[in-house]
Amino acid sequence: MGTLRHLVTLSDFSSEEIHELLETARNLKLEARAGVEHTMLRGKSLAMVFQKPSLRTRVSFEVGMAKLGGRALYLGPDDIKLGSRETTEDIAVVLSRYVDGIMARVFAHDDILELANHATVPVINGLCERYHPCQALADVLTIWEKRRRLEGLTLAFLGDGNNVAHSLIHACSKLGMTFRIACPEGYEPNEEVVATARSIGGEVAVVHDPAEAVDGADIVYTDVWTSMGQEEQAEEKQKAFTGFTVDRAVLDRAAKEVVLLHCLPAHYGEEITYEASRDPRSGIFDQAENRLHAQNAVLVRLMT
Numbered sequence: 694m695g696t697l698r699h700l701v702t703l704s705d706f707s708s709e710e711i712h713e714l715l716e717t718a719r720n721l722k723l724e725a726r727a728g729v730e731h732t733m734l735r736g737k738s739l740a741m742v743f744q745k746p747s748l749r750t751r752v753s754f755e756v757g758m759a760k761l762g763g764r765a766l767y768l769g770p771d772d773i774k775l776g777s778r779e780t781t782e783d784i785a786v787v788l789s790r791y792v793d794g795i796m797a798r799v800f801a802h803d804d805i806l807e808l809a810n811h812a813t814v815p816v817i818n819g820l821c822e823r824y825h826p827c828q829a830l831a832d833v834l835t836i837w838e839k840r841r842r843l844e845g846l847t848l849a850f851l852g853d854g855n856n857v858a859h860s861l862i863h864a865c866s867k868l869g870m871t872f873r874i875a876c877p878e879g880y881e882p883n884e885e886v887v888a889t890a891r892s893i894g895g896e897v898a899v900v901h902d903p904a905e906a907v908d909g910a911d912i913v914y915t916d917v918w919t920s921m922g923q924e925e926q927a928e929e930k931q932k933a934f935t936g937f938t939v940d941r942a943v944l945d946r947a948a949k950e951v952v953l954l955h956c957l958p959a960h961y962g963e964e965i966t967y968e969a970s971r972d973p974r975s976g977i978f979d980q981a982e983n984r985l986h987a988q989n990a991v992l993v994r995l996m997t
């Protein structure tokens with residue numbers, strides 16, 4: 694593999710590197726099932742910096758470090774107060790003196806970049822306003838498990854052109870998958886992210902009709918309409934996204950073998966119905982579990 698030090702965005706990884714991570718993740722998952730104990734990260738620590746709440750990211754990284762023989766420290770929104778108590782640069786430098794890796798969930802993407810610029814240990818983006826690379830890795834691992842291939846598949850994303858959509862655009866364009874998003878006008882994904890994906894041969898379609906995106910799709914994906922930090926836009930978004938709810942009828946329009954994914958947490962009755970989430974075509978809890986295995990592959994890759 695190359696000289697990658699951080700996981701800031703999936704666009705920094707080559708297609709080969711993503712495939713290698715997926716292979717490591719699959720092996721680690723099989724070994725976890727077989728009860729194999731690992732010591733690859735013995736004596737190593739991961740600082741987990743959170744500016745926002747989390748269930749999956751926090752627990753999967755903390756448990757993941759323990760399963761690899763290391764440990765993780767939770768630094769919540771009131772602990773180090775990233776951005777207000779001291780500079781992000783100083784936080785990166787000081788944390789690097791204590792720990793072997795930093796995972797951070799922040800508001801501004803620039804904060805991830807600043808941590809990565811000043812840390813002398815690997816920095817992993819655990820979600821920012823722009824990207825959610827760990828999620829997209831777990832997503833493609835889940836898709837591979839369900840469909841045994843990635844190349845040539847079409848993923849239809851119904852919802853906001855947000856952090857989750859952006860990282861999926863990166864993943865799809867690197868792995869030969871078509872990405873179609875249906876969103877209301879004004880909620881399209883970032884133009885630069887789309888243009889970059891297309892410039893490396895990625896098939897990305899941006900439409901405003903959910904049926905157009907979903908017809909024949911192999912994967913139907915959705916995420917909350919109101920992301921963390923956008924609470925004051927909730928009412929406006931509820932109105933704008935009317936008609937974009939994923940229900941069983943939406944799944945019926947997709948390919949017969951369709952897999953429904955949602956990064957969770959879900960707001961049932963808004964972007965997804967409870968019935969669709971529990972449909973046999975739904976893979977949302979396998980997807981949540983795969984955060985652990987995909988991230989363990991990242992931890993092994995970056996911290997050993």
Ligand code: CP
Binds near residue numbers: 746748750751
């Ligand atoms: N999908 C995801 O990142 O979940 P959390 O916000 O609970 O970490």
Ligand code: NVA
Binds near residue numbers: 855856919956957
């Ligand atoms: N788009 C959502 C994802 C949560 C995992 C958010 O940013 O809140």
